[in-house]
Amino acid sequence: MIDKSTWEKLTEQFWLDTRIPLSNDLDDWRTLSELEKTTVGYVFGGLTLLDTVQSESGIDAIRHDCRTPHEEAVLNNIQFMESVHAKSYSSIFSTLNTKAEIDDIFEWTNTNEFLQKKAKIINEIYLNGTALEKKVASVLLETFLFYSGFYTPLYYLGNNKLANVAEIIKLIIRDESVHGTYIGYKFQLGYNELSEEEQQAMEDWVYNLMYDLYENEEHYTELLYDELGWTEEVKVFLRYNANKALMNLGFDPLFPDTANDVNPIVMNGISTGTSNHDFFSQVGNGYLLGTVEAMADDDYLIGMK
Template identity: 85%
Template sequence: MSETYYKAINWNAIEDIIDKSTWEKLTEQFWLDTRIPLSNDLDDWRKLSAEEKELVGYVFGGLTLLDTLQSENGMDELKKDVRTSHEEAVLNNIQFMESVHAKSYSSIFSTLNTKAEIDNIFEWTNTNPYLQKKAERINEIYKNGTPLEKKIASVFLETFLFYSGFYTPLYYLGNNKLANVAEIIKLIIRDESVHGTYIGYKFQLGFNELPEEEQASLKDWMYDLLYELYENEEKYTEQLYDGIGWTEEVKTFLRYNANKALMNLGQDPLFPDGASDVNPIVMNGISTGTSNHDFFSQVGNGYLLGSVEAMQEDDYLIGMD
């Protein structure tokens, strides 16, 4: 018998059951932006002020940048340090969905904005100093960090840094506006909650293998990074939201989700903010079920997928038991 040059992946010999359960969850909740009737939000869109419209464009531009970073660089870097072949398959799925997320924002733009407005959004996104700083900081860790540092950066991006942008559509959804735009965001949040918990779980496996001294050093690095990112995120939030008066509410939401990121990594929360401190309108937006239960039906019975589920606290803890 000749020597093995390349090994086939065997899904009947699972090394880590979390790989299999995460793959199944991600494939069960697969979706595409083209199935959501964004044009139904045009009446709501026309009623927003010019300042509100600009805010929506800018937050989605920022989210596009971060999803682009995850799909083009982040997952490639994480795949260099997988523990199992099944983990690489899960990361391939995550990488594809990050591309779907990035494209979804362009679908929103093409529905709501003119070409000139879209050009302005991307010009703002590609030159905003706070956006560029967080993209650069995360990407430098992807390029130069240790395998565990890369996982920390990824979880902070997915479970924390996205949420300054998610706040806006969730606020409108809680006020019964832009329901289909917000539905895309809820689908993205549902994905990101799985991504963050899965990568956080893989981090914990490696972290628990470290000697205590190395654990302590890495924890110091982790919390220092979070402080650094939060300080930049405060400035980004002020720039976006000062004009509309939501800044402090958004910062509370950020701190709440920073704690979620730390929990995904198996660490203690840093901030005192809990779910009860977040604007209840926004929390209501997260927990509201889909208004389009059958939006997948148009592509036939072979494409029967689950509807958008209400986000629950334990969605952040998938597989962590």
């Protein structure tokens, strides 16, 4: 039933970036400072790298452990949508940036030590980890590591800027919430089959991995946001989403941060309901195929022990 309901949810909320008029954001883009434009570019460069890792390596890595043909079908859908996400970032680049700027962004992406480190950690698990470890890596990537980048467009949306760019991010978040919950549920099925000793070893491994990734993510966040003065707010957002990732896996939250601690402008943006866009100029996700509810906190408790 979980496979079936997840398949139905994913197919109902199918979308493509071509339905969202990114060029309508150009007037807003021109009002941003050079520092803001550079930060936005770096943010989407990092997201492109991580989504490429997920679409090219992540789903292939966990597909070998499918329990049913239905699960494989769901993973095929997830892999396709990860490619749609990566392609959407390219659409944002091509709309907002010149070719020279795009080259600079990807040069930064390819040489940033903290970005490269988190991609390397996740990819190494995909290559050499156990079936359960690969699922953990996937959940932490989709429910935690993307969010240092997601903060920026959600912040601008809350300040009435870059609404169409943010619309794409909201659609991606809507997908990732389902992906993380589903793969986390599949992890829990395997985890519950382990002996008590094996479960403890796996739990220790998960928390150690989270500590390592969070420490690196703090450095990445400082590099991105110190000059804008956003760093501490972004870290709160990261800790909140790190807890969500652990909940997806059936584990207790690690950090004290809750939704009430996150910048309310950003929390409002993370809501994946219909956008109130002008019908003639912009496309909110209410005009996309299907109407799908946002993931609520209780949705992260599927199958918890």
